[in-house]
Amino acid sequence: MIDPRRITLLNNCRDASGTVIYWMSRDQRVRHNWALLFARKKAEQLQQPLKVVFTLAPSFLNAPLRHYDFMLKGLQEVERALRKLNIPFYLVQGEPEIELPRFAREMKAGVVVTDFSPLKISREWKRRVGAQLPLPLYEVDAHNIVPCRIASGKQEYSARTLRPKINALLGEFLTGFPEPDRLDSPNDYPPVDWNTHFSRLKADHRVAPVTWLEPGETAAGACLDSFLQNRLCFYAKERNDPNSGALSNLSPYIHFGQISAQFIALQVSKTDAPEYDRAAFLEELIVRRELSENYCCYNNHYDSLEGIPSWARESLMKHAADYREYIYTPDEFEKGATHEPLWNAARHELVTTGKIHGYMRMYWAKKILEWSESPEQAFNTALFLNDRYALDGRDPNGYTGVAWSIGGVHDRPWFERPVYGKIRYMNASGCARKFDVRRYIARFEEKKSM
């Protein structure tokens, strides 16, 4: 049963007779996907065929090869899984506002369904597509457990204000999923020519794919199983220790929609891990993650310093001209050319693995604030590096994480100090109190060739 509160009609058109198209965008998976389930239901009600299409923009917010590789390999698995259900999958390359209406005309569509994202680029695509289509464009929030617009109709101040709203609705939305069933139609449609699509990409090849994390829905499920069996039971105690390996590593899968946060939450609730470990993990997965969705949905300036609260902006501006012991350019940050081995190790972790441990991520961003010429430059540098190298970059969590670290978003004013103003401060001795800093540096120190 799909809760109708997940669904928003984005234009004023009515269901017409013709193929039902699921324009898959953010939720790139076959199981546990409310948007696919809704499209399947529509096809059944209207007695029409169902087709799934992914529009591949030749460049997306400067995503490099690392990201395209992870995504396209995941989509190859989507194609195979859909074929088993007799649901045709198409990949069309080009700008969505041109390609999607063209595809809908070609397929004689009657209804188009898509999934939800609070990001501006995605909202703009949907606005343009919805305006051109003479058919209904439905958006289904398949990414959030409590649909973003239902959880709250405004920008929330902090986790403290969103948490009760989410908790009040969780019982209604944290439900199980039906399996998508097989269609009777013959699967005689052409396979996607992946080699051609890979070869046409305009992505930057200097940021290479990672090998330690396998992309796709199956690998995401295996990653979840390994976390539930081996690490969830010490998550609460050790999640702030980057050497302990307590984290789930699920963020790249969640980002590309290769696994559903709702499914993860259901599986976590079924384990016999201690209650405080489950609660600590679910706080991050549900409240903190959905708070980021809320921030991006209701604050149009989520990707710049303009979005931060006025107390933080005033305080940062007051300290903008403060003396800085070290100043690095964006290029020096990118190369890891700072004086501090701990920061350089975090940068090396990011560049080589496509991820920084959650605790080090805060430290990494705060030091960019401390050592940049201005808060604006710090914000832009942190966002640029996060999006360029982190596999889970370009995500509401990334925009909000940078805005939290550098701009006090969802945080409170702290004691005033140079450069930071009232933004929460972090330093290396604080890290040393939490974990073995030398061990972390030894793990991620860049070995410079002689």
Ligand SMILES: Cc1cc2nc3c(=O)[nH]c(=O)nc-3n(C[C@H](O)[C@H](O)[C@H](O)COP(=O)(O)OP(=O)(O)OC[C@H]3O[C@@H](n4cnc5c(N)ncnc54)[C@H](O)[C@@H]3O)c2cc1C
């Ligand atoms: C400067 C900065 C940049 C960040 N950039 C990103 C980013 O680009 N993409 C991204 O997904 N997360 C980002 N985060 C949030 C967080 O650090 C990551 O979600 C987490 O490290 C992902 O690793 P994991 O899945 O192993 O985490 P786990 O601790 O196992 O958490 C499980 C899931 O909970 C959610 N989660 C955990 N911590 C947070 C948090 N602080 N805020 C919101 N959701 C959270 C994520 O969905 C995560 O996958 C950033 C945080 C900071 C401070």
